[in-house]
Amino acid sequence: MNPDVIGQHRSQIDAVRLPPLAALRCFEAAARLESFSRAADALHLTHGAISRAVRLIEDELGVALFERRSRRVFLTDAGRKLASAAREGFVLVETAVREIQEEVRAPALVVSCEPTLLIRWLIPRLPDFQGRHPDVSIHLVAGGGPVTLGRGIDLAIRRNDFVRAEAVHATPLFRERTGPVCRVDKVAEFFDRADSVRLPALRDDAVLLHSRSRPDAWEAWAGLADCRTFGRRAQNFEHFYISLQAAVAGIGVAIGPWQLVRDDVESGILAAPLGFVEDGSVYHLLAPAAIVEQSAQAKLRDWLLEVAV
Known part of the structure; x- marks a missing residue:
């Protein structure tokens, strides 16, 4: 016979049978307070319930835990040993329960993020964070521009296009890089082909997609790229996110910040x-x-x- 199996069987046969937890709780209270009556009051039980619980443990162990003299109780040597162990055990359990409850009650981390960045960059990546840190609960809210931290918002992700308070601690995440983007099958319609002499260029009849939330996006890029955009056909949308979705739909060419379009570019859309x-x-x-x-x-x-790399 396999000796490991024998060892497993013996460990099960020789396992110590512990007294019921409720009885141990009654005993520990009686030992700590040196009174069955005070233990009953502390645990909201009757004197008889405490006495029966102690008697149950004594019967199982086959040894007296208290000496009862003149309506008072005194721990025996066995009682002191069990009382010390029970006290330590309950402290460990109570500490663990308290820590678990505090973790469960830990409030969600409220993070404010610019709407388009939230929708097109942060949310698609969030499952990765949750998989790595299941203990951290994140509550996302959309918002842009100046933000008051510490009043319902713990952290914020913002572009440095406004003056922030001196007390705010800022960690740089990534530099903004922008460029014209369009649906892959619309490139020939909106851009001239590159050749050995010229780089690709916007066609004169390309439809430029603008948004009211970033009205200067095309102008800012054109200044950096030394490209003329004035006078071209244009279509306006209420929000920057919508202009990017219009580019995905093939309506025209939008200015796409890299982090906001990288998933669509890398996937070939x-x-x-x-x-x-x-x-x-x-x-x-x-x-x-x-x-x-x-x-x-x-x-x-x-x-x-x-993930911002």
Whole structure:
């Protein structure tokens, strides 16, 4: 017979049978308070319930735990040994329960992010963070521009296109790079072909997609790329996100920040014939104070720095 199997059987046969947890709780209270009556009051039980619980343990162990003299009880040597172990055990259990409850009650980390970046970059990547850090709960809210941290918002992801408070702690995430993008099968319609002399260029009849939330996007890129866009056909949309979706639909050419279009470019949905150029702005993770290492904020910061590459 396999000796390991014998060992397993013996360990099961020789396993110590522990007294019921409720009885141990009654005994520990009686030992600590040196009174069955006070233990009953502390546990909201009757004197008889405490007495029966102690008697149950004594019967199972075959030894007296208390000496009963003149309506008072005194621990025996066996009682002191069990009382010490029970006290330590309950402290360990209570500590573990408290820590678990605190983890469960830990409030979600509220993170504000610019809407288009939230929809097209952060949310698609969030399952990766949740898989790595299931203990950190994230609540995302859409918002742009100046933000008041510490009043319902713990962290914010913003481009440095506004003056922020001096007390705010900012961690640079990535530099903004922009370029014209259109659906892959529309490149020949909106761009002249490159040759040995010329790089690709916007066709004169290309439809430029604008948005009211970033009205200067085309002008800013044109200044960096030394390209004329004035007087071309245009179509306006309410929000920057919609202009990018219009590019995906093949309606025209939008200015696409790299992080907002990288998934579509890498998957072959959008093309960026002219590439991307840095516009001088930087996205930051904003916090009300320096982020404490090993905290939920630090875990999110480190992950953002990794996925922003």
